[in-house]
Amino acid sequence: MRQELNLQANHALLARANPLSKFAAVFLVTAVLALSIDWVSASVALVFELLLFPLAGLTLALLWQRGWPLIIAAAVGGWSTSILAPDSGKTLIDVGLWTMSEGSLELGAGFMLRGLAIALPAVLLMSCTDPTDLADALAQKARLPHRFVLGTLAAMRLVGLLAEEWQTIGMARRARGVGSRGNALRRVKATLGQSFGLLVQAIRRASRLAVTMEARGFGGGTRTWARESTYSWLDAWVLGGGVLVAGTAFATALWAGTWNMVWLGS
């Protein structure tokens, strides 16, 4: 987990952009896609996104590794939409309750593509944004309170430790005779006990970390920033790219006549 949070090996172009501009671009694209269930705008956005992945230092294999649950969820969603949505047009498959027609297939494909097109930018964003850089941007550019931002950042580092500690506590409790195998009730009881143990350790760790931070002068009014969060020409490109993807998707769907506002129904 901690290795995955660490992106020092990622020297891709998008990793150098300011996290806030990346957030803004992703927000633009997903906002447009959230407005319509049509396959044209989703496909256009998806094609753009797949073209952009190398810029985030991602390969298809890496993308699958990090995003497979989302990809499967989108496929399953598309499938169930196509068999359950109200039929229109020519019927393609008819198995009793389940029918798939041209209209429902189109809706299902739109649903799946849209799911992917909305989910992938999040994977892309996470893959090329270092948490420390994000914290810097949030505190320096978005002007969020630094105590809150840095406290959260330091706590996130402990999350990885807690995952290790969970495993250790599980073993330590098995060595005391608390079985985590067996029937469901036993497992629930064992998990509750283990969670309590983890909670105690988490609080201890957190208070020691708080002492460490305070002893390093954290919590005062003014502080300087060793890393300056800056905007550069790259960020203009990132924002421009977001506008371009969102705009093209919207315009193509309008032109193809498939634009279909979610709340207007069909």
Add this chain to the structure above:
Amino acid sequence: MTAPSHHGAPAAVRPAAISARGWGWRHAGRAKPAVRALDLDIQPGERVLLLGPSGAGKSTLLHALAGVLGDVNDDGEAGESDESGSLLVDSASPREQRGRAGLMQQDPETQVVLSRVGDDVAFGAENLAVPRDEIWTRVHEALDDVGLSHLPLDHPTSALSGGQKQRLALAGILAMRPGLILLDEPTANLDPAGVLEVRDAVARCLDKTGATLVVVEHRVSVWKDLVDRIVVLQPGSSTESAVLLDGPPDQVLSEARSMLIAAGVWVPGYVPETRQRTEGPVPGTGDLLLAAEELAVSRARARRKGFRKLPPVPVQQGISAQVRAGQALAITGPNGAGKSTFALTLAGLLEPVAGKVSATLALSRGAGIDPYRWKAEQLIERVGTVFQEPEHQFVTGKVLDELLFGPQHLGHGAERVDELLERLRLTELVDANPYTLSGGEKRRLSVATVLAAHPQVLVLDEPTFGQDANTWAELASFLSELLDSGTAVVSVTHDAEFTAALGGTELRMAAAPAVAS
């Protein structure tokens, strides 16, 4: 970059002076004060080792000097606490002087704040509002001073060893240019190589900056040559002073040698006496109970990559060992060699990556050959494991319930509980909450709880880490009795004296091959 620094050469460190007058402190929610009536003066640039039995308030004093006392204590409780008298750093309250003192605590994991080396060192200086250009000058200098300058600034802090994490913490402190460096058992969680690494880094930095040092540590020999004064504290009473002894190291150590030994301090050149085994152990004798063959071990489980399942990369492989009744097996080797992982696999708590652990009929008694497949109840009456951190194993809210827990699950064996309470000096504490015990008491309790289930094999992970000499000797003597009574004892340890005290065979594990993550 913003405006360049016009400060020129950084101001030299101004060593801090400490003055305590009748100072006392009571933690919120505690009946007795942690420190009472402390009178102490420390001159700028002095290097002081603080000794004393647990409960003498050493850590409390360090926290107070660091200006972090009062908001949150170690249990995370906030509330009403009491302060009396005065405690001053350079004639002002430590709380009002952020950055004047730097504090290093025991647990390396919580001494690191951020996930990249350079950022972590910069953190303190940022909080003191040092200009950006000067911060990076200080970061490079501090990393150089602690011997970590070979690491790139974006090196992940999670990839550092315990000793490196403590040196990193020292660099973070140095970057604040404090006049007072406070070390609270900085090496208690480290292996011998890590201890020296940290000690030498501290020595270099003090020679360079001339800062005042106050260090709390049980192991006197590590710090004796570095300090020029030893102060022995005692639990305060209303009539006596909190300072029991104060003077140059050699003088204090000779004057108070027997008193320090009685208090459990590791005095140089002294190894506590432990019980000898009645029969000289003959390696290779005793019934074979457990055997590891060509074992490959890892803490990680099989990972999922998309649909594929990848077996974990073993931290160590090709390990073979035998555990015999009445025999001690010591697992030694450098940090990261996979010693604990191996012991946990041997103890049926981790699944082997390759190879196998097999129990003989003398141990399995019908439960099957593979300890990892045993049910928890079957495991605890065959193989007992004492973890490095006792708190990980506490499952109830009372010492007595902790001891009865195993026997109750098994439906028998409560008769041994009284004997264990007596033998491990826990009788007075039966009603206490396990989490509130001292370090030594927790260790004794964790050993007793595991033994209450009558295991034939006892596995201990670093049982002597951070323990004072008294607990150490008690533990070694107790284990030698267990060995004589036919229990097999497997211990993972860095402690050569402990290994020698138990005798038996030693399994030395080499450093694990570097594995790319």
